Amino acid sequence: MLIVDDEPREAERLSELIRRYGTARHEEFQVTWIKSAMDLLSDKSHYDLFLLDIDLPGIDGMEAARLLRTYDEQTPIIFVTNLARFAVKGYEVDALGFIVKPATYGSLSMNLDRALRAIGNNLGRSVMVSTEDGTRVVKFSSIVYAEVNGHRLRYHLDGGEMLETRGSLGQLREELANAPIVSVSKSCIANMDKVVLIRNDSLQMSSGEQLHISRTRKREVTEAVTDYLGGRR
Incomplete structure (x- = not known):
């Protein structure tokens, strides 16, 4: 403090x-x-x-x-x-x-x-993101999904905003340990609060984007999102 x-x-x-x-x-x-x-x-x-x-x-x-x-x-x-x-x-x-x-x-x-x-x-409801302008506190409720490419971590936020920083999905999962997230692939995690439709092999997000679910995770992701959305409602 x-x-x-x-x-x-x-x-x-x-x-x-x-x-x-x-x-x-x-x-x-x-x-x-x-x-x-x-x-x-x-x-x-x-x-x-x-x-x-x-x-x-x-x-x-x-x-x-x-x-x-x-x-x-x-x-x-x-x-x-x-x-x-x-x-x-x-x-x-x-x-x-x-x-x-x-x-x-x-x-x-x-x-x-x-x-x-x-x-x-x-806890698990916000993350600290280092940007060129300084450190920004990003509320979990504004994150649609996050993906990693090499050592670059991209946050896709409400309104189409994207933040990019160095990091890994492993670190992000630890920060969001208590938040409703699901790993749709090795390189992408989604905010289950932002899922609007579960398709055969993808999740449609509130931003309009579709996140492809890897074949090995299909059952796990579908069950997790269905259970979460069902319980939330």
């Missing part, structure tokens, strides 16, 4: 409370601290949770959150601030909660409990 706060004493207090929370729940959390919103927006690392002060120098935390949400709609944000009057505005950036300074163990515990539930629900 990432703490964004320009006050070292406040950041250390929060870090100590997080360590206490982890000890109580037999969990170990990796905590990183940065001092400004500019550092946050230029940081291309992936974090599971943002603990974000609002009263920051330069770009304030609320504006930073708005900018963050333009490319990451999913990672939970908890505001840790003495500006409690901004609580209502937090809903504009889908903030998970607020901790009023000075942070207490009780308020932190309540918010972290909620955050861990949200993180658990998000």
Whole structure:
């Protein structure tokens, strides 16, 4: 998780409370601290949770959150601030909660409990894709299918958009371990939520494309998609 706060004493207090929370729940959390919103927006690392002060120098935390949400709609944000009057505005950036300074163990515990539930629900529901413009968080719900050619991994998204990066289907399957995917061939996996028709040897996707099912996987794919769609409905 990432703490964004320009006050070292406040950041250390929060870090100590997080360590206490982890000890109580037999969990170990990796905590990183940065001092400004500019550092946050230029940081291309992936974090599971943002603990974000609002009263920051330069770009304030609320504006930073708005900018963050333009490319990451999913990672939970908890505001840790003495500006409690901004609580209502937090809903504009889908903030998970607020901790009023000075942070207490009780308020932190309540918010972290909620955050861990949200993180658990998000597992396998988004992937980090490195592009020329930086790292992009891609929601699983926007992926129609993914295919690999050599060492290049292509994501085919809603609206016809395609992202290409280095990677393998094996790595992607691990990232999407809890998501409804099916391997139609050695080089292609499909989002079962995007299947609109099961044909004799192919899947028709919501994008209009047809994905050929390899002969050895036909029964497995057909049963998986039929079971999933039947259960979903």
